[in-house]
Amino acid sequence: MGNEFVNYLNSMNNATSGNINALAESQVINKYYNYIRVDRKLGEFIVKKINANEKSCYILTGHAGDGKTSILIQVLKSLNLLPEGERLKVVDTVSNEFCTLKYVKDMSELSEEKQIKLLKECLEAPQNGMSSILITNTGPLIKSFNILFGEGNDEKIDKIENMLLKQLDENSIEELKVNENRFNLINIARIENLNFARKVIEKICSDELWGKCRDCINECKCPIYFNKKCVSDNKERVIDFVETFYRWLQENDKRITIRQMIAQISFAFTGNINCERISKFDNRLYNNFNYNFANLFFGYKGIQEIYEAKQIKGIELIQEMKIDSVALREDYNIFVKGDFSYLKPDIRIIVESLWNKFSKEVFIGDYCDSKYIDKQNEIRKAIRRFILVFGLSEQENGVSELYNQVYGKVFNMYKSAITEKHTPRKLRAISKMIYEALYIKNIGVPPIDEDTLYLTLARYDGDFQKVFLLLGKAKERNLVVNQVVRNVEIEDTDGGYKLVLQICKEDGIVNEKVNLSLPLLMYFYSIGNGEISTEINPSLSHGVAELNAKLLKVFRFKEKEKQLSLIVNTVSGAKEIKIEFEDNKMFVL
Template structure:
């Protein structure tokens, strides 16, 4: 029995061509659009502003697939200005219930002169007792602003600086620029990881799967099996998917909402056709091959699907190779054949496939085929553990195993208010790492951070030029709660290293904390990505700005001796040098 909702899900990924609902403007006319539409906080805030008779202008920018069009659709629906199945126009002015709204669907799709006219009309909307929403990619938006308002190079620079600053900070505040007031929101700067829980809950609503529950082939259908497996283990699945997207977000590989939908919808459906079910007799093996756990990683059983790499989030996941990492639970699963770490329904599928696989391949004469398939099967079963695995004393935290303790700690630091003890623990890691980077050896009961001129190639130096010195208690790790009025997460903290009671602050991110942890753990690496090296240079600059010595007649040095680190000072007087 065909289920139109499943067909809709299959049309949302780009693993195959012709999936028309991959774009929001195509989705809006589909009858299933409302069943998975997620109400976003930004859209509600915009519609509330417009409802309260404030004639406001909102300009939304960001990357393709960030959800700009979906937010416009949400606002129009909340204002009763867009009916079900009704298409958006290129631009339109709507009057309803005493509210006038002018919108532009996507300015960047139009000719340059047309862009300037539309921007001018949107900015002037409040003077005509109207509100306006304008959507544009960032490049055309900056260019149109400069061409519309930039009467001189100086003014053009002012326009660019004002807009770029807002695009970077993304503060929820009105901008006043050359007589025009408007809000500029960079959707690409909004943390979209909270979208995962909402969309999976929407997809798994019972009414969306009525057709499948009535289907005579539901027992052999991998799509229906994925739906039931996710529904029964929803919190565990959401935890894994959210954590993966969080990892990407914090490592500057943020994916768009469209890309999330593409991966999740593909992982549920595998683009399987109902007619295919009649050909499949091995029901358990089929469920294994087309399981959510395998498809989410871009695999059909133990075989990689080449077309799945067209989905960006799957491509990133395959590059990480999380399923190749040896786990604490490997011994229990692969040696003792104990799969109790998996929930019952998932466990039954995995156990039957593992037993059948063992009988078949362990009798092969070709040991090479045996080994290759054995390794791939272990990876596949690890994928089931990563997506569905139960928390036990053995596993504790699967993300700690595959992504590291620092990632797990960082998630806590940005999502929950932490105790002073927890912040001090992170401070100790940072202090020790900075000490090692500046001196070359770990601190021994040392409460001074020496700031030196040092090489960054890992070579040990016995004598270093001392540029400044900081006490241990002059740096602190602090949490600052973010303004989440436009974000889809209820609470989030930014993490900073506060220098000398806030004289300077340095924002801490996941890559730099992981780097500090690796330094403390003794990892030696001269390979550093540009973003990380830039961050370290910025931190060093802020520390020196506060703690640098100012006496130009004195040179201070650090000497690493067998007895420990020693401070040496040299003073210059005429043609003599005095060592103190």
Template sequence: MTVNNYIKYLNSLNNANSSNENAIAESQISNPYYEKIRVDRNIGQYIIQKIKQSPNVVILTGHAGDGKTSLLYQILKSLDVLTGNSISKFQEVYSKQLNTTIFYVKDMSELNKEEQVNVLKRALDIKNQGGSSILVSNTGPLLEAFKGLEQTYPTGVSITEIEMNLLKLMDENKGDIGKVGKHDVLLINMARIDNVIVVPRLIRNLLAEELWIECSKCESKQKCPIYHNYLSVKENYANVEKFISSYYRWLYETDRRLTIRQILSQISYSITGNLTCDDIKNKSNRNILFNYHFFNLFFGYGGVTKNKDALQIRAIQELQNLQLDSKELPNDYSIFVREDFSFLTRTVREIIQPIWSHKMRGYTTLSSDLLKSEEARELRKAVRRAQILFGNHDEDSMSNMLNRLFSPVFSEYLKIRSKQLSLPEIREIKNKIVKALYTMFVGFPMNNSDEEVIYLPVNRKEMAQPVQLLLGKIETSSIYVKQNYITSVYDQEEGYYRLELRFENVDKFPISLMLLDYFNKVIKGAVSTKLNPSLSHGVDKLKSKLYQEYRFKGHQPESKILVHTVKGPKIITLEIYDKEIYVK
């Protein structure tokens, strides 16, 4: 039997078992397969250009798994200063390309506190000698190292100021030279970098044909789920990549960003299920292709059963929390009632249809019988997982599915990010937002006759009041929705279009996916909507600004009352004079 060592490498990239010796970048780099799958990031060229322009102290910080060490490797490899594929803990090297010395630190976490202070001092000092340095550190060790440096080599700057300087640079992440105490550094926070843009190239590299040659020659390939996963994904690559990228985009936009390591962990596990070539040789289970298929593994399932080990992979845990395979899909009726599996790709259809037919023989045609069976429910969920990843989707059906799975506005948001909208499209979005704002402030849906003004009354939360004291109003003609292109100094691929809500008297307000989804729920009549804390803060901030800027100015001798009638809103003016109330 042929053994493909690439399979062993893929198994080592996830944390679903204890044999993940390559699940950290430092171990990956020394593996010959790393060079085959790694994705060069444009931010590496940005850093090289900065070093070319002038001596620099570059600090790469962020969360564990954000690709800091991999980026260091990419830079050093590009500058041709590495011997083989190994990186020392810290080293001073000479670059002929740049005609300068470079001091690098692979990972501050590998050093004790004294060493951290020493290498930080060396990284800062080399700039004064005409060289540059690249220092990799997670946030915690970096803060402690700068504190230790100030305590060992005092410059008269307070520890608090140093902390504030670092945190400010991490938060802004502008790619400019900034001050930490009295030191000039170029700090790049990898935790603020969009990792989703890397996913298409990463999947392509993992499926590169040259890495699967041994599998194509193996005598066990007909029964090998790993090879079938490779073939299945290749057969439907565009749709598989679209869904995976969309899922990671959803997490990113809802404040659940994944690191590169977490993304790689899920995808590699979904290909192999941590099976080895020997496992496949010895397994004779007729359902092995189904149990270990990509559509099950990606969701953390072994067939129709959840795999507890897979839940160690955060991206799988997040996916199971969403319960996407429990949601009704457009082709459910065709598959479950008519038993028409033609929507699935050929490779997947040949695996799943016989299992469905065999299992369904044990049930009566009564829908109640099927609904009561746990096995039948789980099998339907497995078929949905197959629909999601291996359906023959066109652009419209993919958009429809994403809206059903994530949010009714998700496909619209992806379109907003990727291309410039037409004026009618912008106008339609504005109309929706105006209606949502009206309902948010007034508590009642907007009638067609109300489209020229949004009232700002005193309104109790979660309670529609037919009579309200009016504090101000916004003319809808003063509300604008603009689409602005946001660029990244690090990587042009990170550029995207962003919708912004603008008012004549208020600063622009970015429309995130969560805010767009919230507006849509308000329009649809959601009485109560559970908000993400950051979104809740943003909505409250927007309301506060609008009340502040658009309330009636100066002393008002009259009180305006907003009354909601069956014919629409009516404004009544009350004037109190000589202990009497006059109604206008």
């Protein structure tokens, strides 16, 4: 009775105790696993190397839930080394007529003695005519390397640690070497995973998984099947919203794992209700409203918060952001004029009818009653959730403007810069914004017909300052914003760029580089527009400190004994003054 695929989706999140398929090693024996499994580029990269008879050791590390085990399963299945319905072993060596592969499912779960032994065996596997895949957490990996190769020598241990940590940060696909052992070390936490959301939503919406729902007598009153139809009919719009939300988290050092993505997306489809429960529903439209994908993705049943849904990390974070509480430009048309044309007909019907019903309640009741005011706020939030997930899809620039309202005024500029090739003119506009912000930050006022960037020792208490100690000088042309093509060989993206600020001296040679994050661009924009933000963001503070240090490294004056340079703010702009001390006297040069 019912669709077993719905039960499978319900088991993919941690909002209840029935999440038996949340882990990849449990999923692998489920018949639906292959239907929604998403192959990763890293897995394809390893399979390609093994098929080309390039024997190597692959060490995969990352956070819990990043998909390390799933990649191992992908490699084994692609090489026909894991029969259907068979679980992974803790350690195994498998082979066929084409290749032999040794794998360790998770070295971190084993004793220290076994960790060292298995690391040694996996590193030596290529010398023994086979490939190997070892999965581990970072801490046990570094410790095992130090014990195995450090030999108690601090200098050797430091060298090994620096090599491993540098690779974990840079995540290149070049082989590393310790003694005679060559290996690939890949930090999955550093791999772009946003494209995973698109693929898993597309797979969940596959028609072959919903055949029983189409033929079900309860199809007309089933909110789960209605979600499937809503998402399928608005697929690009829904995927764009989900990817944008996960991108915002990633840019603000709140990146969530693939396991956490699956938990939130699967919960948004089903709300953890099952077919038996739906059979007892009536035909009211409000079930399709209460259990709609737009509400469930935020952890709400209609206007009521689902307490246990907060156990899902993505839901916890989206509730903390409160983006459904942001007043939108569209609010007036929706809530005053009753214009719901921002939504497609099937979704519009349930949202508009709910608002009309509430409006009648207010008319009959006492509008000043606090319960009506609270309910109105909650209903407005719910309707905004529908606008965020489904709305404005057919309006030119509507979605972009919507994102700027909830994520910040430069969000779409940044998103465009990392996804689309920009003209030199567009990149120069970003460079100019950065220059002007740095000028204000260092001097306290905007530049007046200036192209010189003064690097000063400024106060950070917010008080206006007229005199600054000058540490160095750069020119506007020394700051060049460029797009660097991403490495798509192992990252789950079809392209895109990293936005980089290049710090160049007069000869045009790039002396230093700083990766431009979304918080950093928002910071520059806010300074240029006179906005003050007190929010503490680790990604932002790190980026600002790194930029300041690199600017001073390239442009700081060579110190001259008994001589100082000052910048004085005057009504006609910033003036540079040099002073010198001699015989306890000060001279202006």
